[in-house]
Amino acid sequence: MLIRQIQQYTGIGALVILAACGGKNQQQQGGTPQAQAVPVTTFQVEASNASYADLYPATVTALEQSEIRPQVNGYVTGIFFKDGARVSKGQKLYTIDQQAYEATYNQAQANLAVQEANLVKAEKDAARYRELDKHDAIAKQQVDNAEAALAAAQKTVEAARANVRAVQTNVRYTTLTAPFSGTIGISQVKVGTPVYAGQTILNTISSNDPIAVDIPVNQREIYQFTKMQQAGTPAGDSTFKLQFGEDIYPFAGKINLVDRAVDPQTGSIKVRIVFPNAKDMLKPGMSGTLRVHRTSAEAVVIPNKAITEQLGEFFVYVVNGDKVSQTKVLTGQPIGPNIIVKEGLKPGDVIVVQGVQNLREGSQIQVQKDTTAQKKP
Numbered sequence: 562m563l564i565r566q567i568q569q570y571t572g573i574g575a576l577v578i579l580a581a582c583g584g585k586n587q588q589q590q591g592g593t594p595q596a597q598a599v600p601v602t603t604f605q606v607e608a609s610n611a612s613y614a615d616l617y618p619a620t621v622t623a624l625e626q627s628e629i630r631p632q633v634n635g636y637v638t639g640i641f642f643k644d645g646a647r648v649s650k651g652q653k654l655y656t657i658d659q660q661a662y663e664a665t666y667n668q669a670q671a672n673l674a675v676q677e678a679n680l681v682k683a684e685k686d687a688a689r690y691r692e693l694d695k696h697d698a699i700a701k702q703q704v705d706n707a708e709a710a711l712a713a714a715q716k717t718v719e720a721a722r723a724n725v726r727a728v729q730t731n732v733r734y735t736t737l738t739a740p741f742s743g744t745i746g747i748s749q750v751k752v753g754t755p756v757y758a759g760q761t762i763l764n765t766i767s768s769n770d771p772i773a774v775d776i777p778v779n780q781r782e783i784y785q786f787t788k789m790q791q792a793g794t795p796a797g798d799s800t801f802k803l804q805f806g807e808d809i810y811p812f813a814g815k816i817n818l819v820d821r822a823v824d825p826q827t828g829s830i831k832v833r834i835v836f837p838n839a840k841d842m843l844k845p846g847m848s849g850t851l852r853v854h855r856t857s858a859e860a861v862v863i864p865n866k867a868i869t870e871q872l873g874e875f876f877v878y879v880v881n882g883d884k885v886s887q888t889k890v891l892t893g894q895p896i897g898p899n900i901i902v903k904e905g906l907k908p909g910d911v912i913v914v915q916g917v918q919n920l921r922e923g924s925q926i927q928v929q930k931d932t933t934a935q936k937k938p
Contacts, residue, residue, distance in 0.1 A: 598883070598925045599927065600916055601885075601920070601929065602913070603914060604913075608858075608861065608908045610856075610858050611856070612855070613860075613896055614853060615853045615855060616850050617850065617853065618851075619803065620847070620848055622773050624768050625743065625768040626768070627767075629655070629764045629766060630763065631655075631657055631756045631761055632731075633657060633758050634758050635755070637657060638656045640654070640655055641653045642654055644748055645747065647743070648745050648766065652739045654739055654745070655737040657734075657735040657737075657756065659732060662728065662735055665728050670725055676718045680715060686710065686711070687710070690703055690704045691704065741766070743768040743769055749764060767845050769841055772843045774835075774851060775831050777827065780823045783819065786819055786832050790816045793815075800813070801814040801816070801834050801851060801854075802851070803836060803849055803851060805849045810836065810842070814836040815835055816833075817834060861906050864914045865898055866914055866917075867917065869918075877913070878917055879911065880911040883926060883927075888905055888906070
């Protein structure tokens with residue numbers, strides 16, 4: 562009886578072990594569930610004709626601009642312009658008290674007259690002694706002294722004349738004139754204000770027609786702008802237009818210069834565009850947007866919805882077999898539902914346009930037919 566019970570228990574234990582092993586084998590055969598392929602639609606990149614405008618932040622600046630500072634000390638005695646008016650080159654702007662400088666000038670002239678009289682006396686003495694020396698009627702030492710006195714008198718006259726010129730210059734500096742034609746600002750001083758040479762800013766004058774617009778250009782685009790500069794701007798060309806909000810400045814500009822060197826901190830270079838400004842609509846310091854019109858027969862244009870943004874950088878998912886890789890792109894301007902891609906893609910690349918929000922680097926995909934009848938850009 563005991564033996565039969567042991568056999569029964571042994572049989573039951575074996576069945577339990579077999580059941581457990583069978584479950585384990587089934588779990589092993591099933592394995593870890595594999596990631597599902599993400600359903601997406603794709604687009605094949607092609608080169609196409611495109612007409613678009615690149616946009617650059619622009620700052621209006623004067624081609625000529627100068628601070629007006631006095632070159633002598635004194636009090637302002639006259640202001641001869643209206644604030645904000647146009648002035649012509651050489652036009653009188655300010656006068657500074659001349660009395661002290663005129664007195665010094667008169668004194669310098671008087672001193673010059675005295676020195677010139679001394680020079681005449683020295684010339685006569687030297688001539689007389691030379692004549693006596695011919696007849697050995699005078700000591701050689703006296704002749705030498707007369708020649709030395711003449712030379713000293715000549716140098717003293719030269720110094721007196723230089724002093725007169727210097728003082729005369731100070732007298733001229735008491736009248737300040739416009740260094741070039743342009744628009745003058747609001748006067749920083751009034752009549753009676755004390756001013757100091759090289760320190761006090763009286764006003765600022767700037768040229769207004771033509772006027773310049775400066776833009777920062779990435780160093781990758783230097784070659785393009787240099788080519789445009791060398792080619793020149795034909796009459797009536799509208800490549801460069803200036804925009805303020807929704808308003809477009811009615812006159813087109815032309816490229817003036819590309820700066821000397823790239824700024825190592827920003828990796829950009831300054832390019833200057835010149836615009837006509839006969840109506841004085843543009844003022845130095847204004848900020849706007851420069852539109853550079855471009856046409857290309859081989860532009861890379863893709864649907865805008867294919868672009869993803871991460872920390873200010875733009876990416877697309879490029880299809881490699883049944884997986885995707887994230888690729889950084891440099892974008893240009895939108896054209897309707899599409900966008901220009903300047904760098905990062907080439908004709909023939911296949912990119913994901915729908916389903917990008919579910920993708921990451923290396924994701925497996927399942928390409929589906931686009932039921933929205935996607936149009937080529």
